[in-house]
Amino acid sequence: MKEFLLNIDRRIIFIFVALGVIIPALTSFNLPINPTPNVQSIYDTIEEVGKENGTVLISFDYGPGSMPEVQPMALSVLRHCFKRNVKVVGMCLWPQGVGLAQQAFDTTSKELDAEYGSDYVFLGFKTGFQSVVVSMGHDFHGTFPQDLPGNNTTELPVTKNIKGLADFDYVLCLAAGNTPDGIWIPFGQERYKFKFGLGCTAVMAPDQFPYLQSGQMNGMMGGLAGAAEYETLVQASGTATEGMRPQSVVHLIIIFFIILGNVMYFLYGRPKGGTQ
Amino acid sequence: MLFLRRTLPLIIAFAVGLIGILVFYIPHSGAQSLEYELTKWDRIVAAFALALGIYSLMRLHWGRVRRQQAGWAYSFLVFVGFTVMFIFAIYNDGHGPFNPQVADSGPFVWMFNNVQVPADATMFSILAFFIASAAYRTFRARTPEAAILLVSAIIVMIGRVPIGGLISDSIPELSQWLMAVPNLAAKRGILLGVSLGIVATSLRIIFGIERSYLGGGEE
Structure with missing residues (x-):
């Protein structure tokens, strides 16, 4: 028994994690979700932009691997924007973001009767990372002469008055890589001084706190928890809110195994026979 | 050949690197126009790099299929996909x-x-x-530092999910404090170090001291 607890087979841990995901996902119990100040700040900014009938730029810089965490943020923010008559311009610095952004626009525009061209525009992907951002700061229409379906951006109601990045009332980056701290902040926000917010995967969130404190970023949604907080604020419960149940249980399971591992380690020392 | 293989790339890296830095800090309209032009060139180069990346990937996997290395069927799937x-x-x-x-x-x-x-x-x-x-x-508390990390990790893990708030209101607050104060301090220190390293490496490339990007071929 002692040896077993010192070196639990990983398949047993996998079964616990699987049950920790499946059972809470199939049952319905509600957990209280309290928005943190960082998420509230993004919500408040979009409310302010809505009062001025302003325009938000959303950069969809993530792929299918991070879709479960970041896509609920995209859906919630788009719902919020369309409800408050905030015009949205979408773009991607990651090629895989195009399909996911299109899905998010299709879903939310149908739900809230948002019209392409007058309520939102999708520019698609452009290669070049920092060059795209610097170029957009100089000349928006020169960088994106056409949107994804091939319309001229100088003629679309949402984009015709945008000359550069500074003309956006808010820029929100939904990211799963280094585009916020590697590209949007040093080459965009720091030069063109627009308000900047971030939605990112949980693993990225700790790296972004210096930019929050410096004011280069005014808000952040971190991981599925951040997405669930935004869903709570816009009062549209979705996959992130539902995901909080399995995530809470799995966190408790992991903590249980960490504590068990440490208790056994201090009682009986290092396990013999290596790991399985 | 040596001029084309080594000297010309060094001249291009020096000129473009220096111009790229200068135009970033000069607000004059001429410098800004030049910077805008450079971003266009960079995007064109990036598009060609994408094509080069595809060629490199295909070449690698074709080699595996041809030699029928272990797992060559996965390489074949790359071609199918x-x-x-x-x-x-x-x-x-x-x-x-x-x-x-x-x-x-x-x-x-x-x-x-x-x-x-x-x-x-x-x-x-x-x-x-x-x-x-x-x-x-x-994740074992083998040393005092590891114990601090372990306790912090457990607080953040509970504090970042709603169940933490159910246990105690102070857990999410403590979790937020850990992220916004000690985590931030450590991250900022790392960030400054990394950034200084990037500046130093960039200057070494611009001035031709660091030449590994030229490849390891014969000179």
């Missing part, structure tokens, strides 16, 4: 390659939504299982 997606991208839902990309219908979008999205999401979700197993095996 690439060819299928390439044909669907050219087909562009019947609009052809010279029209804007159709992003809401067609076989390319279908393959993305029904193959790449679930496959990628599945790969990522497997992490949860391995993290749980790895945390049990390796």
Whole structure:
């Protein structure tokens, strides 16, 4: 028994994690979700932009691997924007973001009767990372002469008055890589001084706190928890809110195994026979 | 040949690197126009680099298929996946390659939504299982520093999910404090160090001291 607890087979841990995901996902119990100040700040900014009938730029810089965490943020923010008559311009610095952004626009525009061209525009992907951002700061229409379906951006109601990045009332980056701290902040926000917010995967969130404190970023949604907080604020419960149940249980399971591992380690020392 | 292989790339790196830095800080309209022009060049180079990347990937996997190395069937699948997606991208839902990309219908979008999205999401979700197993095996309070890290990690893990607030209101607050104060201080220190390293490496490349990007071929 002692040896077993010192070196639990990983398949047993996998079964616990699987049950920790499946059972809470199939049952319905509600957990209280309290928005943190960082998420509230993004919500408040979009409310302010809505009062001025302003325009938000959303950069969809993530792929299918991070879709479960970041896509609920995209859906919630788009719902919020369309409800408050905030015009949205979408773009991607990651090629895989195009399909996911299109899905998010299709879903939310149908739900809230948002019209392409007058309520939102999708520019698609452009290669070049920092060059795209610097170029957009100089000349928006020169960088994106056409949107994804091939319309001229100088003629679309949402984009015709945008000359550069500074003309956006808010820029929100939904990211799963280094585009916020590697590209949007040093080459965009720091030069063109627009308000900047971030939605990112949980693993990225700790790296972004210096930019929050410096004011280069005014808000952040971190991981599925951040997405669930935004869903709570816009009062549209979705996959992130539902995901909080399995995530809470799995966190408790992991903590249980960490504590068990440490208790056994201090009682009986290092396990013999290596790991399985 | 030596001039083309070594001297010319060094001259280009020096000139473009120096101009790139200078125009970033000079607000004069001439400098700004030059910077805008350089971003266009960079995007064109990036597009060619993409083509070069595809060639490199295909060459690598073709070598594995040809030699029938262990796991060569996976390399063969790279060709199948690439060819299928390439044909669907050219087909562009019947609009052809010279029209804007159709992003809401067609076989390319279908393959993305029904193959790449679930496959990628599945790969990522497997992490949860391995993290749980790895945390049990390796997260041990062997030293006082490891014990502090362990306690902090447990507080953040509970504080970042709603169940933490149910246990006590102070757990999410403590979790937020850990992220916004000690974590921030450590991250800022690392960030400053990394940034200074990037500046130093960039200057070494611009002034031709660091030449590994030229490749390791014979001179």
